[in-house]
Amino acid sequence: MHHSMLKSRLCWRTAITQHPQLKAYQQALLENLARNVEQVSLVAIDLEMTGLNPACDQILSIGVVPIEQGRILLQQAQHKLVQIEGSVGQSATIHGILDMHLQQAVSMKTAMQWFLSVTQGKVLVAHHSPLDLAFLQVGLAQTYNEHIKLMAVDTLALEKKRLLRQHEVLQEGALRLGASRARYGLPVYAAHNALIDAIACGELLLAQVAAMGGGDKLKVSELF
Secondary structure, X not given: OHHXXXXXXXXXXXXXXXXXXXXXXXXXXXXXXXXXXXXXXEEEEEEEEOOOOOOOOOEEEEEEEEEXXXXXXXXXXXXXXXXXXXXXXXXXXXXXXXXXXXXXXXXXXXXXXXXXXXXXXXXXXXXXXXXXXXXHHHHHHHHHOXXXXXXXXXXXXXXXXXXXXXXXXXXXXXOOHHHHHHOOOOOOOOOOOHHHHHHHHHHHHHHHHHHOOOOOOOEXXXXX
């Protein structure tokens, strides 16, 4: 039932999408739903932003790291800084990106075109994905003049579901990326760098998939 609902939703989104590149992007995800996790290309993503409101805050950087057959491909990991209007302001205390760092940054349009090119045909993975996807959807709408609804495997949602199944009480901060990784014995990484956080998210997903029985048995649709 879950697979059928996801497929129906994606079919509808693909049908109503007008821009050829966006339509092809949706179609590629649709084709991956019924496959085993190890049979598809995944890509872990993370963003740093000036704030948490996609209506008024801006993307500062995007990190992506491909995952193939249960392996993280570090040599293919990429990181882009994105131009913004105005200053990074007080948000610099969180992510460490200063105005001077953005002098060599790419435009939002270039960033969104790059993002589609490196993630098309791959299943997105993010920790607390609704936030990152909301910002990306704003950027894509500005670039392509059309709204698109993105989908991603959410490692935070997977971890929450697992803990609730075990009847654990969710303490404050228990679902943060670092805390979630610690339960699988994964190392501590510095937070709030888009590329490092994307790698950390990818590693967490692989640990979660292994705990769920392995990518050769799980369908992609089971992770959504």
